[in-house]
Amino acid sequence: MSTLPAREGYRLWAPSYEAETVVSFLERRAVEALGVPTARRRLLDVGCGTGRRLHDADAATVVGVDVTPEMLAIAPAQLALAAGDVRALPLADASFDVVWCRLVVGHLRELDAAYAELARVCVPGGTVVVTDLAAEAAAAGHRRTFRDASGTVQELEHHVHAAHAHVEAASHAGLALAAHRRAVVDASVEPLYAAAGRLDRFAEQRGLPLVLALAFRRHAR
Numbered sequence: 711m712s713t714l715p716a717r718e719g720y721r722l723w724a725p726s727y728e729a730e731t732v733v734s735f736l737e738r739r740a741v742e743a744l745g746v747p748t749a750r751r752r753l754l755d756v757g758c759g760t761g762r763r764l765h766d767a768d769a770a771t772v773v774g775v776d777v778t779p780e781m782l783a784i785a786p787a788q789l790a791l792a793a794g795d796v797r798a799l800p801l802a803d804a805s806f807d808v809v810w811c812r813l814v815v816g817h818l819r820e821l822d823a824a825y826a827e828l829a830r831v832c833v834p835g836g837t838v839v840v841t842d843l844a845a846e847a848a849a850a851g852h853r854r855t856f857r858d859a860s861g862t863v864q865e866l867e868h869h870v871h872a873a874h875a876h877v878e879a880a881s882h883a884g885l886a887l888a889a890h891r892r893a894v895v896d897a898s899v900e901p902l903y904a905a906a907g908r909l910d911r912f913a914e915q916r917g918l919p920l921v922l923a924l925a926f927r928r929h930a931r
């Protein structure tokens with residue numbers, strides 16, 4: 711199967727994107743387990759997609775940025791959204807207390823430019839949260855796929871970044887690792903495998919780390 715560039719893939723996935731998947735379910739749990747508070751903070755979600763993680767954010771202000779207009783078009787009108795690339799954010803330096811970048815950087819071949827931008831827009835002492843498909847999942851054959859409107863399975867271009875590659879790129883950008891979690895396939899996601907008609911894969915993948923979640927602190931000046 712040939713892979714689609716992210717921008718094209720998410721254009722096609724946008725109409726059905728909000729249906730929770732095994733990856734998105736485990737990702738949410740992993741981010742919650744990091745325990746990074748957003749209440750009364752200025753929160754930025756880079757690669758926010760449809761803004762689904764911002765719907766119930768308890769932050770003082772929330773801003774979402776994404777490169778795919780069709781994803782942003784689905785977000786609720788009251789969200790503050792901007793089109794932009796994680797490697798060149800249209801935002802001022804040090805303007806957010808918490809910066810999320812969830813399930814985005816796996817679509818990039820190189821991490822450094824993304825981490826440099828995530829760090830730049832975060833205040834010194836603030837937190838950057840990044841999630842990615844775990845390298846173990848990719849090694850076990852897991853791919854970023856979805857069904858388009860015609861029911862065809864499509865695969866998105868995706869690059870494997872080991873945890874140490876994230877930590878190194880973050881460190882170049884002035885970010886220090888503060889916490890990390892790996893979300894593993896367990897009984898909580900069995901119903902999602904069942905709904906997709908893939909209980910065979912559940913048996914194979916049980917115990918496999920699927921999502922890596924990292925929290926970094928930006929060095930105080």
Ligand SMILES: C[S@@+](CC[C@H](N)C(=O)[O-])C[C@H]1O[C@@H](n2cnc3c(N)ncnc32)[C@H](O)[C@@H]1O
Nearest residue numbers: 716720757758759777778781795796812813814
């Ligand atoms: C898997 S979705 C995640 C959406 C959202 N973070 C969530 O967890 O629901 C990945 C998103 O990253 C966006 N994206 C991909 N490459 C990007 C880039 N270079 N800059 C900004 N956004 C990008 C896509 O358009 C898509 O909306």
